[in-house]
Amino acid sequence: MRLPQARVALLEAASATDARTVEQLASDTDRKPETVTRAAFALRDEGLVDVAERVEESASLTDEGETYRDEGLPEVRLYRAAREAGDGDPVPMGEAVDAAGLEGPAVDIALANYARKGYGVVDAGEVTADPDADPDADPETAALDALAADESVDDADVLDRLESRGLVELNERTVRSVTLTDAGVTALMEGVEAAETVDRLTPELLTSGEWADVEFAEYNVEADAPAVEGGREHVLRGMAERVKDVLVGMGFREMEGPHADADFWINDCLFMPQDHPARTHWDRFALDVPPAADLPEGLVDRVEAAHRDGVGDDGDGYHSPWSEEFARAVALRGHTTSLSMRYLSGYADADLEPPKRYFSVEKAYRNDTLDSTHLLEFFQIEGWVMAEDLSVRDLMGTFEEFYRQFGIEEIRFKPHYNPYTEPSFELFGEHPETGEEIEIGNSGMFREEVLSPLGVDCDVMAWGLALERLAMLTTGAEDIRDLHGTLADLEFLRSAEVTY
């Protein structure tokens, strides 16, 4: 039989007739008690030894107990001093205390125990030592000495007294003792060999089959392991992927298109008048490039007509200037709704027939000051549904379903105004952690002045929100700059909790 070394040693040290404690076996085999205990249980599981357990009370000295064992109990020291000074006659207390070398609490302790133990009388400021008392026979001193020498003390009253004086601590511990079973004896007689201990499992051990006969050195499995920095998907990117998953699952198809685009697609198609305050250079990122080429001609005319005269018999236009030159100016898109315009017009892809659902999670640009919740660049989630006879209720139901996927229940729809949607709603939801009501998106039904020039003659409902806002809600990040951009803190990215 081949067994790991610790077990072999234990088997050899154990006896069939004499139950031996783990401690005894540990010192016999020169191993740690934990190792012996583990080996004993393993051998018990193989039926080679029996392990008996009993609970043992033991006593040990406290620090104070140790001190008194070295220096003598205070009452004993007082007795000796009083005896010496008075030889049976009363001695002034101060003199006796000084002679005994007692100070502080030790004085009170000495006085409290002096009479109890029959060393004499303390009265009227004087100490008398009883000449018949024998300090050398003090049972408490004897008990302290015995415990210090690891011997047992049988007098329970003395132990209790010492414990109540805080000189001794009483403990319970489990004592395990090991006895060889018959099978153990047989195994020993047939011969038990120690297996080799190895540090690492090597290719040679595996291929030779030797792994079966070796013992693996035990590790301290609770020790710290070195930190490993694996690669990770960016936390915001992970959020974008999750949003895309949800939208694809809801039947939405992804859009793509230019970041730098003609104002025509960014604003004019959206029925934003050219003198709208949001179209001044303060809010947008106009680029220093020549005006865009190739705007679709018929569409440009229809959009201009919508701006000037409105759409339909009862429609009114804006009383604002409109020029194609202004519409051709190129800027970074302030929203990804420019993509929606390209798709709805059929310019990006083919002409679309209802029903359709489209989305994008792409960057948009805002000329704004940078702070903990605003970036110049952010990801906009944009989505729209095109179908015959959509109602405001359909809009509400769709967006409730979307937010429910992110744990945001109870959406509130606050009537709102956008130049390109009517009716329009700001979406409010409850922060999943703080319970605060916060704005989580903007939505509405595209106006006919938007859809009619694009050639769409059914309803389209749309909504948008910043991905960062959703990410901050679900990750608890407080400063958006930690997440996004070149100021990113690698430590933050490495330790951010993964969302899924």
Add this chain to the structure above:
Amino acid sequence: MPVVDIDTDELRGLTGEEKSDEEFKEDLFALGLECEGETEEGLLRFEFGPDRLDRLSVEGVARSLRYQYGADRGVYVPETNDADWTVEVDPSVPDERPYVTGAVVRGVDLDEAGLDSLIQLQEKLHATMGRGRAKGAIGVHDLTMLKGQALDEESETSGTIDAASADLRATEKTIAYRGVEPDGDRFVPLDADAAMTPADVLSDHPTGGTYADLVEGLERYPAIYDELGLFSFPPVINGKRTEVATDSRDLFVELTGTDQWTIDRMCAVLCYALSARGGTVEEVRIDYRDGATFPDEYGPDLLRPDLEVDEKSVAHDRIETMLGVELDRDEVVDLFERSGLDAAYAPRGDGAETDSAEGGEAETVYDVEIPPYRVDVLHPLDLVDDVGRAYGFDELEPTYPDIGTIGGRHERSRLERAVRASLVGLGFEDTLNFHMTSPAENYDRMRIAERDPGDDLAGAPLGAEPRAGIASPYSEEYTQLRTWALPSLVQVLENNTHRAYPQDLAEVGFVAWRDDGETTRVAERRRVAGVLARTDATYEDAKARVRAVCDDFDADLETPATEHPSFIPGRVARVVIDGEPAGVVGELHPEVLVERDMEVPAAAFEFSLSALR
């Protein structure tokens, strides 16, 4: 979004409702006005969507509340008295600001709060419809301080005026809108003690400086005169003589601008507010007939204010499909009236004659009357929104539309995800960097020189493409789009020198540059970029990873030697994928590293995402 500051005592007076501030806040939230807090003067500040510009004053807000409470119903139009004053427009008026409108309001009860509200309304209208006074500017004057010039005999008998209009013209007093040369006249403006010329106002008066750009470069400035002389210099400042105070009772309101419709609507909003203060509106004649430019759609001879009620038709069916609920016709009429509109329904189309009270084949259509302060109603759909708000959008039960569509991602989106997964698998930290940067980061600190637009880019180092710049940048750090991604990764390294190494960073991201051959004049591309910063980083480490990514996408990689100023000479190669040049790989130049206080070497690569297709 516009804000309006409200004195709730005023609101109590104007609505006749003794409600608490809290109750008003709730009622106003339901109208879409959100309380933002208190001003220093103790007024409540509300923010709202920029559609209902009639709510830019406490009077308009009170009017909306009265409709909400049911205290008012339907359309209200103030009575107007016949004109006593004429504004004659002179051909000398600058072409850049040709139009004028106005009104007289008598018997206004202006206390301190009322005057503050009037000033606030003017300022807010300037900021919104008036487009910072460029499109429309308001002047309000104490009428008693104006002296009208009697019309001269000559024009009265002029043969060009027919009898009817001569009758119309029989107002007693005139003032004149005309052009004045910058130093052509003097007047004492508001907040000044001495007479100044318009040019002096622009250069020396604080308000003049603010609005100088609106008249800059004009040969003649807009000016309004009465018999005593110049009293208003629109759109800059009024004269002190006609300043309105709390004891002013009769007001003269004038508006000038670039669009007649816009100033007429601003004037209507003002008249409604002053009428709510007990004023009686009196018409003013606007006379463009002396050769001045006049608005084509209205003609040269106008009576203002224009408080005409507009009319639009909206189909019952459209209301029902948009809100997703069935409604009784009388209920719809009720909802219109509670919105401050008037509506009457009639069947239209085939079967109109056989229509019964229960509704039949014919379509029910509402003729809706819209008061002149509703500048936001452009289309019948805007009326459907009003019905929805009055009905209460909160009352609608959400439904999930029963529409089947097929979802999916586009090819580039899938490719980006796959490449990112490949890089993360190789141990790279995925980063997400700004697309905007500065020439210092994009070119200078990478030791490359920007090419000029139109240069042949063949042979140019990756990243040297000419920039697409931001025309009016906010910050020096963000003045252009990045032409390559590697500088962003190096910036992240620079900002994290205190963090543990190795730092292996990657990005699959957007780059762009000026290219006049593109319809948007900007070439937009996606790149795969990575950097390995560690004590033992070498060219080989970077190339091994490029190869691993190429292997993942079954692409063939070659790395012929090249030169690139960002890299150490002799340790840089072109990345050629499937025979096409795609990017660069090498050890970053020590100057690039030292510039960023880096104390470890770094190997890096960047190539086109599309090369992996």
